[in-house]
Amino acid sequence: MLKALLVDDEQNNLDNLEFMLMHDCEGVSVAGKVHNADEARDWLSRHSVDILFLDINMPGETGFDLLKSLHQPNFKVIFVTAYSEYSLQAIKASAVDYILKPVKIEDLQFALERVKKMFTSTLAIEQSQQLLHQLLQTANYNTLPKKIALPQLGGINYVDVEDIASLEADGNYTIIHKVDMQKMVISKSLKEFDDLLDTHIFVRIHKSYIVNIHYVKEYSTLDGGMVKMRDGNEWSISRRQADLFLERMNHHSLSFKKH
Structure with missing residues (x-):
């Protein structure tokens, strides 16, 4: 029985993946679930594991950052991702295993079968580790864009995302409230910004508002x-949305434990 650790900052994703592994996949057990690097x-x-199911874009350190910080990991990695076109291209090019969110049972089962076959061959395991090492050397660890291009009358305004x-929302327009108290009216809908911005940081709290x-x-x-x-x-x-x-x-916050 292969032991798996699940790493994802969203509890729903962890629970759904655990459910599918327990009910639809053979030969694997969930040894642990954690939320960040x-x-x-x-x-x-403190524990050994055979497979790491790893989200890429998490608050703070990315999945790539986590792997880079570990000394000679001896487990198989399956990336689980819905973000970052660049990261996905890098993963595909390296031929390591990945699953797209939302996770489909058939994709999960296929990835697991590949992993199981690798554990039967020492050479396959070594090749897998080499591919992972190459990916970590070439992948962009800062995958999220630093600026956003906002169309303005007569040109484009490049704004730091963190600002x-x-x-x-203002009809088909969006009012951007910047940290320096300035406002910008952009001829794009709030939904377009919701699709574009990193949803780990920019959260849609209402049909009319997104907050950093x-x-x-x-x-x-x-x-x-x-x-x-x-x-x-x-x-x-x-x-x-609460x-x-x-x-x-x-x-992103320190909290007191409930007694």
């Missing part, structure tokens, strides 16, 4: 739910 390193320092505090969690000051459950930003703006948060928002915030 730090937790994975700590877990791996965007929140975004507000790095600039959230306070969350209030009063008045139906409000998110207060460091620049003074206050945005309504829908009930169905759980996702809090999950993202918890990954």
